[in-house]
Amino acid sequence: MTTDLASLVNHQVRLAARPVGLPAASNWRFSEEAVAAPAEGGLVVKTLALSLDPAMRGWMNEGRSYIPPVELGEVMRAGGIGRVIASRHPGFAVGDTVSGAPGVQEYWSIAPEQVARSGLARIDLALGDVGQWLNVLGMPGMTGYFGLLDVGKPEAGQTVVVSGAAGAVGQMVGQLAKIKGCRAVGIAGGAEKCRFVVDELGFDACIDYKAGQLREGLREHCGNGVDVYFDNVGGEILDTVLTRINRHARIVICGAISQYNNTGAVQGPRNYLALLVNRARMEGMVVFDYAARYPQAIAEIAGHLKAGRMKSREDWLEGGVARFPEALGRLFEGANFGKLVLKVADD
Amino acid sequence: MTTDLASLVNHQVRLAARPVGLPAASNWRFSEEAVAAPAEGGLVVKTLALSLDPAMRGWMNEGRSYIPPVELGEVMRAGGIGRVIASRHPGFAVGDTVSGAPGVQEYWSIAPEQVARSGLARIDLALGDVGQWLNVLGMPGMTGYFGLLDVGKPEAGQTVVVSGAAGAVGQMVGQLAKIKGCRAVGIAGGAEKCRFVVDELGFDACIDYKAGQLREGLREHCGNGVDVYFDNVGGEILDTVLTRINRHARIVICGAISQYNNTGAVQGPRNYLALLVNRARMEGMVVFDYAARYPQAIAEIAGHLKAGRMKSREDWLEGGVARFPEALGRLFEGANFGKLVLKVADD
Numbered sequence: 001m002t003t004d005l006a007s008l009v010n011h012q013v014r015l016a017a018r019p020v021g022l023p024a025a026s027n028w029r030f031s032e033e034a035v036a037a038p039a040e041g042g043l044v045v046k047t048l049a050l051s052l053d054p055a056m057r058g059w060m061n062e063g064r065s066y067i068p069p070v071e072l073g074e075v076m077r078a079g080g081i082g083r084v085i086a087s088r089h090p091g092f093a094v095g096d097t098v099s100g101a102p103g104v105q106e107y108w109s110i111a112p113e114q115v116a117r118s119g120l121a122r123i124d125l126a127l128g129d130v131g132q133w134l135n136v137l138g139m140p141g142m143t144g145y146f147g148l149l150d151v152g153k154p155e156a157g158q159t160v161v162v163s164g165a166a167g168a169v170g171q172m173v174g175q176l177a178k179i180k181g182c183r184a185v186g187i188a189g190g191a192e193k194c195r196f197v198v199d200e201l202g203f204d205a206c207i208d209y210k211a212g213q214l215r216e217g218l219r220e221h222c223g224n225g226v227d228v229y230f231d232n233v234g235g236e237i238l239d240t241v242l243t244r245i246n247r248h249a250r251i252v253i254c255g256a257i258s259q260y261n262n263t264g265a266v267q268g269p270r271n272y273l274a275l276l277v278n279r280a281r282m283e284g285m286v287v288f289d290y291a292a293r294y295p296q297a298i299a300e301i302a303g304h305l306k307a308g309r310m311k312s313r314e315d316w317l318e319g320g321v322a323r324f325p326e327a328l329g330r331l332f333e334g335a336n337f338g339k340l341v342l343k344v345a346d347d
Numbered sequence: 348m349t350t351d352l353a354s355l356v357n358h359q360v361r362l363a364a365r366p367v368g369l370p371a372a373s374n375w376r377f378s379e380e381a382v383a384a385p386a387e388g389g390l391v392v393k394t395l396a397l398s399l400d401p402a403m404r405g406w407m408n409e410g411r412s413y414i415p416p417v418e419l420g421e422v423m424r425a426g427g428i429g430r431v432i433a434s435r436h437p438g439f440a441v442g443d444t445v446s447g448a449p450g451v452q453e454y455w456s457i458a459p460e461q462v463a464r465s466g467l468a469r470i471d472l473a474l475g476d477v478g479q480w481l482n483v484l485g486m487p488g489m490t491g492y493f494g495l496l497d498v499g500k501p502e503a504g505q506t507v508v509v510s511g512a513a514g515a516v517g518q519m520v521g522q523l524a525k526i527k528g529c530r531a532v533g534i535a536g537g538a539e540k541c542r543f544v545v546d547e548l549g550f551d552a553c554i555d556y557k558a559g560q561l562r563e564g565l566r567e568h569c570g571n572g573v574d575v576y577f578d579n580v581g582g583e584i585l586d587t588v589l590t591r592i593n594r595h596a597r598i599v600i601c602g603a604i605s606q607y608n609n610t611g612a613v614q615g616p617r618n619y620l621a622l623l624v625n626r627a628r629m630e631g632m633v634v635f636d637y638a639a640r641y642p643q644a645i646a647e648i649a650g651h652l653k654a655g656r657m658k659s660r661e662d663w664l665e666g667g668v669a670r671f672p673e674a675l676g677r678l679f680e681g682a683n684f685g686k687l688v689l690k691v692a693d694d
Binding site (some may be wrong): 066234239253254255256259266267268269270271272273274275276277278280281284285286289 | 412413581586600601602603606612613614615616617618619620621622623624625626627628629630631632633636
């Protein structure tokens with residue numbers, strides 16, 4: 001199991017320039033580094049797979065958001081799964097599979113003083129495979145789980161609508177809503193995604209917003225109005241759903257992928273006064289706040305997976321970190337089908 | 348005390364046409380009616396004073412909101428204070444002072460089957476005068492009280508910001524925030540209103556948004572950020588306050604007077620993603636939901652008035668229902684200073 005670190009080359013993708021609008025090739029710089037042996041208390045992780053997340057676009061902007069931006073010249077931040085290949089830390093052994101934020105690089109060297117706040121955690125592949133650990137058992141799953149249950153507070157019999165329904169967070173929200181006894185209605189782009197959401201994931205309905213019938217679809221499929229709207233997209237879709245909310249509805253603001261690459265101002269929800277009329281609430285959430293409760297959520301979700309009550313769909317892109325810029329582009333085009341994962345190394 | 352009803356003429360203001368943008372003279376029609384003796388179980392109320400409220404603009408639009416619109420040809424809806432001048436209802440005697448929704452007319456005849464759902468309630472002038480019963484003891488007071496306490500949930504030491512600070516709801520929100528141990532910062536239009544808000548009402552600070560220094564003012568006066576924002580105005584002011592909210596902030600959506608006379612689309616809050624970053628909440632409220640708790644709120648507020656801990660400022664317009672269209676115009680110009688009240692008859 002011992003790896004000769006001196007023989008390795010760490011291929012990396014660094015942020016070269018902040019994007020205006022959609023990220024382009026010119027925003028990235030490829031680099032190579034040697035992999036040093038860890039100091040006492042440190043370790044080295046080989047990246048197996050990286051998670052592609054809409055939030056990445058925000059990390060590329062200047063200015064502090066819920067976490068600091070990626071600095072120019074830094075390795076791009078990314079969550080992922082890896083294998084420990086060298087360790088002088090008592091909590092991790094060579095061969096352990098771990099989740100964390102390796103960044104877009106093949107090897108992640110963690111200095112002793114960084115281990116505690118690196119978010120590094122051992123994962124159990126008996127609960128799910130690498131893809132599932134980046135999807136329903138990972139950040140998107142946690143986001144959907146806590147966003148729906150803690151912020152959306154759905155009650156059995158209520159109607160839950162989620163945008164980006166075929167995406168990583170959307171999969172969790174709709175499937176969990178069904179498990180909790182709700183009506184689950186998805187919004188997704190394209191007939192194929194909608195079929196998947198209904199036929200494979202078991203949503204009650206899915207509306208293809210690209211077909212231009214969102215308003216009619218909501219009227220048809222949410223006959224009793226909308227009690228919880230889990231919003232991943234913002235823009236026109238948020239505006240339209242606001243016209244159908246029920247009294248005391250909860251709108252979970254998880255993201256706004258339609259707005260992230262805007263070069264102009266963000267489009268605010270023009271129908272926000274529906275909140276007033278309906279005594280409704282719009283509330284933002286950031287998954288990190290629930291970190292202390294991840295283990296219980298993971299245990300519950302792993303149980304749903306084993307029992308066949310829940311599915312986890314990933315869209316794997318092969319080819320390693322060199323394809324990261326392309327992968328990010330696919331994400332913002334909505335070209336992915338399920339959680340987009342970049343494979344970096346064989347298991 | 349007996350009034351000869353047959354001798355009376357009821358002057359009324361009816362909705363003649365739905366406005367586009369600001370209401371104009373052509374939206375109104377004046378009418379006169381006789382006043383009939385009440386049927387068994389009914390009563391007649393003489394209007395003493397009417398409340399001018401931003402919400403009136405919404406009632407003039409077609410389409411159901413939180414209450415049905417005023418129909419074309421109907422007497423315009425308005426809250427007010429009156430005196431019972433004829434009663435065949437066991438719960439009300441001639442001479443009783445009452446609050447309710449007389450509409451813009453001099454006499455309000457309430458049919459037996461309408462009394463229960465008319466919102467008619469006897470009021471005690473020992474707790475406050477007619478103006479105060481339309482202000483801090485009335486709907487605006489209740490709106491500020493329950494909106495701040497139940498939706499805003501301020502904690503001692505936190506910073507509460509309220510727009511329309513010199514207006515009816517704003518007065519209550521800021522004064523109550525101070526009583527609850529918060530820092531109270533108002534936003535109002537003009538130096539005179541701001542002086543009143545600070546010097547008379549006891550807010551910690553007031554920012555004159557017409558002076559164009561809202562952003563700087565918030566930075567200066569909300570050094571620890573904004574924990575509760577009580578929004579009566581929407582538009583640019585809401586957008587700007589959103590840039591200063593704290594983690595877990597609560598934004599109470601009470602109204603959006605800046606948007607009510609828009610002929611185009613409502614301007615949605617472009618900075619609504621501040622809710623996400625800050626795990627904050629934006630929530631609408633409608634005062635009627637708290638009706639069961641009005642008595643306890645009125646008792647508390649009357650106590651604050653008697654003890655000199657709270658003030659109630661009204662802007663009286665004399666001249667009766669004929670001046671209603673003008674009064675409404677003053678409200679939307681922001682020309683009023685304190686709660687705008689139209690005097691209809693002497694006490």
